[in-house]
Each structure stands twice: as structure tokens, then as C-alpha cells.
Amino acid sequence: MESDHYVNSHQETKFIHSGQQPDPITGAVVTPISLATTFAQRGPGGLYSTYEYSRTGNPTREAFEKNLAAAEGGKYGVAFASGCAATNVLMALYGPGDHIVTSDDVYGGTRRLFSKYSAPKQNIEYSFVNTSDLGALEAAFKENTKLLWIETPTNPTLKITDIEAACKIAHNHNCLVAVDNTFASPYCQSPMALGADIVVHSVTKYIGGHTDVVMGVVITSNEDVYKQLKFFQNTLGGVPAPFDCYNALKGMKTLHLRMKAHSKNALKVAQFLETHSMVTKVIYPGLVSHPQHNIAKKQMRLFSGMITFYIKGGLETSRVFLSSTKLFICAESLGAVECLMEHPALMTHASVSSEVRAELGISDSLIRLSIGVEHIDDIIEDLRYALAKAQESLEKVVDDDDDNACGGLFG
Numbered sequence: 050m051e052s053d054h055y056v057n058s059h060q061e062t063k064f065i066h067s068g069q070q071p072d073p074i075t076g077a078v079v080t081p082i083s084l085a086t087t088f089a090q091r092g093p094g095g096l097y098s099t100y101e102y103s104r105t106g107n108p109t110r111e112a113f114e115k116n117l118a119a120a121e122g123g124k125y126g127v128a129f130a131s132g133c134a135a136t137n138v139l140m141a142l143y144g145p146g147d148h149i150v151t152s153d154d155v156y157g158g159t160r161r162l163f164s165k166y167s168a169p170k171q172n173i174e175y176s177f178v179n180t181s182d183l184g185a186l187e188a189a190f191k192e193n194t195k196l197l198w199i200e201t202p203t204n205p206t207l208k209i210t211d212i213e214a215a216c217k218i219a220h221n222h223n224c225l226v227a228v229d230n231t232f233a234s235p236y237c238q239s240p241m242a243l244g245a246d247i248v249v250h251s252v253t254k255y256i257g258g259h260t261d262v263v264m265g266v267v268i269t270s271n272e273d274v275y276k277q278l279k280f281f282q283n284t285l286g287g288v289p290a291p292f293d294c295y296n297a298l299k300g301m302k303t304l305h306l307r308m309k310a311h312s313k314n315a316l317k318v319a320q321f322l323e324t325h326s327m328v329t330k331v332i333y334p335g336l337v338s339h340p341q342h343n344i345a346k347k348q349m350r351l352f353s354g355m356i357t358f359y360i361k362g363g364l365e366t367s368r369v370f371l372s373s374t375k376l377f378i379c380a381e382s383l384g385a386v387e388c389l390m391e392h393p394a395l396m397t398h399a400s401v402s403s404e405v406r407a408e409l410g411i412s413d414s415l416i417r418l419s420i421g422v423e424h425i426d427d428i429i430e431d432l433r434y435a436l437a438k439a440q441e442s443l444e445k446v447v448d449d450d451d452d453n454a455c456g457g458l459f460g
């Protein structure tokens with residue numbers, strides 16, 4: 050759906066108002082949840098022509114689609130029942146003989162979709178490359194490359210790709226660029242302003258923001274891509290429920306407030322972790338120590354709320370840490386108001402082969418944090434406690450080893 054007259058407003062204003070206006074009949078300020086499955090084609094006053102059938106078009110969904118199109122600076126938004134459904138429908142635009150270049154470190158479910166479904170079933174060829182390395186990216190293009198898929202920051206190792214530079218390379222090869230903007234959110238990063246043709250979101254994350262909606266969306270200004278997406282939305286049928294669209298719209302109204310709080314807390318947590326003896330490495334785009342910090346600074350308004358770190362020890366220490374927090378909840382997903390944490394190797398990226406995980410640095414010591422908007426002191430206290438527990442367990446393992454050793458450390 051085409052974006053509306055808030056197109057020249059600031060992000061915050063667009064998030065709150067785009068795609069919505071008071072209901073013409075009741076004056077209701079909030080977009081109603083329109084549950085009707087079908088719409089009368091003829092009424093007493095004449096023809097009603099806007100909607101036909103709710104899979105094809107729904108007023109609540111359309112408000113959300115317009116809102117997201119405006120938020121990302123695109124013309125059209127097309128919503129789906131999940132982030133994976135949105136990615137899948139975009140892949141439906143391609144087929145046998147087409148080649149797609151993709152970031153190597155993408156959400157495990159995206160990698161599974163590409164390598165275990167689209168590649169074997171649609172005969173699409175994928176090259177997984179480190180898109181942060183522009184030389185490697187340039188070398189990956191072929192005659193038949195149709196799409197560059199970038200995830201930045203990546204899930205889970207938070208690699209940053211220079212979106213503007215990557216778009217220039219791809220466009221030189223007559224190739225479209227899609228950016229999965231889930232980890233940044235439309236507030237922290239605007240890929241279309243940097244040249245991207247398509248933006249994809251798992252709405253389930255920062256946009257929803259309250260751990261109560263599973264949804265996805267694709268945004269584009271490309272008329273041809275939009276027409277195909279609309280066709281596939283109606284034909285394949287993976288549409289979101291009106292209630293979910295309402296929830297996601299509600300999430301958009303506070304997105305900027307939440308992203309500021311997530312980003313502020315995350316920087317403090319990252320700085321705390323960097324000083325902790327149980328942490329061997331912290332990855333956060335807002336830290337000067339991040340290898341692509343300068344690119345992140347150039348293309349992100351704020352650095353968002355995702356942190357990954359390597360804990361001293363192995364799987365057992367990770368397990369102790371993950372079971373010792375009181376505030377952080379060990380659960381998949383991210384971008385919520387509450388602090389979440391997870392173990393990518395055993396959870397979100399378990400479907401990725403162990404060889405690929407090893408290449409990407411997704412080891413048993415890697416822990417991913419989604420920093421919430423609780424009070425920073427409570428967040429840090431919780432981490433301090435769980436890290437102390439992990440340290441105790443590590444020292445115990447060393448002691449136990451000593452008990453079993455013949456002659457001790459120097460013996």
C-alpha cells in the first residue's frame with residue numbers, strides 16, 4: 050500500500066501516525082481491529098469497492114503496511130504471518146537458474162530456509178559470504194546473481210555490513226538488495242536511504258516489542274517487486290491476523306522510546322561485560338572495540354539492544370550462567386521490553402551445521418543477550434550474579450580436576 054502524507058515528517062511522528070486516521074464513522078483515534086473475513090460488495094447506498102476478502106486486503110493490515118512503508122521510507126509494505134514467511138515470499142520471486150548472495154551469519158531459520166528449502170526445492174543457488182568484507186562480496190557476484198541479501202547487524206555475531214557500499218557493488222551487477230533490518234529496527238537504521246531496494250523485518254522482535262505477536266513485513270519502493278509480493282501474499286496466503294496487525298501498530302507508537310532505552314542500557318551492559326574477568330570477548334556495535342564500529346556509527350542512529358559475548362569455559366559454564374539469572378529469561382527471540390538471553394549453538398542456530406557454526410564463531414561459549422528496558426542497575430546486578438555463579442562452577446571444575454590429578458599442577 051502506498052505511504053501517506055506523513056512522508057516528510059520525522060521518524061517519531063511517522064511511527065505514531067502514518068497509515069492511520071480517526072475512523073470516518075466513529076472518530077475512534079485508534080485503528081479498529083477489523084475482524085470481518087469478507088466485505089459487502091453492494092450496500093444500500095451503492096457500491097463498497099475498497100475491500101473484498103480479508104486474505105486479499107484487510108483494513109487493520111493495510112494500516113500497518115502503510116505505517117511500516119513510511120517508517121522505512123518506502124512506498125509499499127506487505128505483511129506476513131511471520132518473519133520467515135516474509136523471507137520465504139521474497140524468495141518466491143526467484144527460481145531455477147537464479148543466484149543469490151547472502152550474508153553468511155544470518156538468523157538460523159533464514160539459513161535453514163535458504164539452504165534446506167529454497168536451494169533444493171526452488172533450485173535457487175546461494176553463496177554465503179562475509180558481506181562485511183567488501184572484497185569477498187564483490188567476488189561473489191555471477192552473471193545470474195539476482196539478489197543480495199544482507200543481515201546487519203547479523204544474528205548472532207553482530208557483524209556490520211556497509212549498506213551503502215554493498216548496494217553500490219550490487220547495483221553495478223544489476224542486482225537488487227534486500228536488508229533484514231530486524232536487529233536494528235526502523236528507528237536505528239534506514240537501509241532504503243542507503244540504497245537498499247527491499248527491507249525485511251521480523252515484526253516479532255523490536256516492532257512488536259512486547260513478546261506477544263509473531264509477524265513479518267517486506268517494504269519496497271520497487272513497483273515490480275511490490276506487485277509480485279502482493280500476488281504471492283494473496284496466492285500463497287500467509288497473512289497475519291488483524292489482531293496481530295493491531296498489536297504491531299501499537300508497538301510502532303513507542304518504538305523510538307523503546308529503542309533509545311534499549312540502546313542506552315545495552316551500551317552500559319557491554320561496557321560492564323568488557324571489564325569482567327569471566328568474559329573473554331564482547332561484541333556490541335556501539336563499542337569502539339567492535340571491528341566495524343565506524344561503519345555502525347556512520348549508518349546507525351543508535352546501536353540497538355543486542356549484545357553477544359564469549360564466556361570463559363565451555364558449555365557447562367554457559368549452562369550455569371544461563372540458569373543463574375533472576376531477571377534475564379532464557380528464551381529464543383529478542384527485541385522485547387524484558388531482558389532475554391539465549392545460547393545460539395543450542396537454540397536459535399541449532400539447525401546450522403556444526404562446521405558452519407565453527408566457521409562463524411558460534412561456539413559453546415557464545416551467549417546472546419537482548420537487553421530490555423528495565424532499570425540498568427538491576428540488569429547489571431543480575432549479570433554480575435550469574436557470572437559469579439559461572440565463575441564458581443569453573444573453579445570447582447578446576448578443583449575437581451586437581452582432586453583427580455596425580456601430583457597437582459606442578460607435580
Ligand code: P1T
Nearest residue numbers: 131132133156231251253264381382397
Ligand atoms: O521468528 P520470525 O518472526 O519468523 O522471524 C524470523 C527472523 C528473521 N530475521 C531475523 C534477523 C531474526 O532474528 C528472525 C527470528 N529470530 C529469532 C527467533 C531469534 O531468536 O533469533
